[in-house]
Amino acid sequence: MTANRPLALVTGASSGIGADLARELARNGHDLVLVARRADPMRALAEELKQFGATSTVISSDLSKPGAASALAGELQSRGLVVDALINNAGLGAGGRFHESDPVRVSEMLEVNVVALTELTRALLPGMVQRARGRVMFVASTAGFQPGPSMALYCASKAFVLSLGEAIAYELRGTGVTLTVLCPGPTHTEFTDVAKTGSSALFDSPVASVMTSAEVARQGYKALAAGKRVHICGFINKMVAASGRFSPRAISLPVTEAILKAEA
Numbered sequence: 001m002t003a004n005r006p007l008a009l010v011t012g013a014s015s016g017i018g019a020d021l022a023r024e025l026a027r028n029g030h031d032l033v034l035v036a037r038r039a040d041p042m043r044a045l046a047e048e049l050k051q052f053g054a055t056s057t058v059i060s061s062d063l064s065k066p067g068a069a070s071a072l073a074g075e076l077q078s079r080g081l082v083v084d085a086l087i088n089n090a091g092l093g094a095g096g097r098f099h100e101s102d103p104v105r106v107s108e109m110l111e112v113n114v115v116a117l118t119e120l121t122r123a124l125l126p127g128m129v130q131r132a133r134g135r136v137m138f139v140a141s142t143a144g145f146q147p148g149p150s151m152a153l154y155c156a157s158k159a160f161v162l163s164l165g166e167a168i169a170y171e172l173r174g175t176g177v178t179l180t181v182l183c184p185g186p187t188h189t190e191f192t193d194v195a196k197t198g199s200s201a202l203f204d205s206p207v208a209s210v211m212t213s214a215e216v217a218r219q220g221y222k223a224l225a226a227g228k229r230v231h232i233c234g235f236i237n238k239m240v241a242a243s244g245r246f247s248p249r250a251i252s253l254p255v256t257e258a259i260l261k262a263e264a
């Protein structure tokens, strides 16, 4: 951290929402620790962030490897990096029926979306509480508000993130530390290339409402700075989340499947 600039760590900073959250944080006075597997795009981002006066540390880490979060926490400690804002953004999805899914992709999704987020937060939160200062963000999704046939594990992983985040945020009241769960809806990033869901009605239909990652990050930073517990991006996504939460499953399961199903 440079003089008077708080330090923010962003996982999944090599593309999409994570890269744009790093831009927002730098613009708003933070230095950065950028974490993902691909170092080159993070090095390019670190160069770009200098225009905001930000110093960035690039750490290449594969968060799908068991123990990656504690190794990362150890590396921060050995480099003397004290994190004021932890942005758990790294994540991936996959479409298709669960029983036909790639078992390697299943464990990768669990490790990145669930285990790394949980373990990294458990490692860094005690220091924040001790210092009575800190901001944590969990990037969940509107996918977390209802079960999602055709993306079952992804939706379940985001339901975990939402539930864990809301509960920890409540536990943290009065500590000086806040936790914000950010719930974007469909967003233009590399996500659909990885998940192979770009042809689903969610992204590709006349009524699809797809946001830019810059807009998601702008809203996310504002919610983080305000210490808001949950922020759903955009009016349509708020409606989608509410209907997912309150519709009978007999309706929401077939509707969600129709929306999430990608063409083979």
Ligand SMILES: NC(=O)c1ccc[n+]([C@@H]2O[C@H](COP(=O)([O-])OP(=O)(O)OC[C@H]3O[C@@H](n4cnc5c(N)ncnc54)[C@H](OP(=O)(O)O)[C@@H]3O)[C@@H](O)[C@H]2O)c1
Binding pocket: 011, 012, 013, 014, 015, 016, 017, 018, 035, 036, 037, 038, 039, 061, 062, 063, 064, 065, 089, 090, 091, 092, 093, 112, 139, 140, 141, 142, 183, 184, 185, 186, 187, 188, 189, 190, 191, 192, 194, 213
């Ligand atoms: N795009 C959407 O429609 C959407 C909607 C709601 C929520 N979200 C959530 O937003 C978050 C960011 O996704 P995005 O849309 O910005 O997609 P993205 O462009 O594909 O970015 C995903 C990021 O996660 C990192 N990542 C993936 N696997 C990793 C691993 N094993 N180890 C370390 N980092 C890893 C990627 O970096 P490397 O590949 O370099 O490792 C990349 O920086 C995710 O949690 C996603 O679930 C996305």
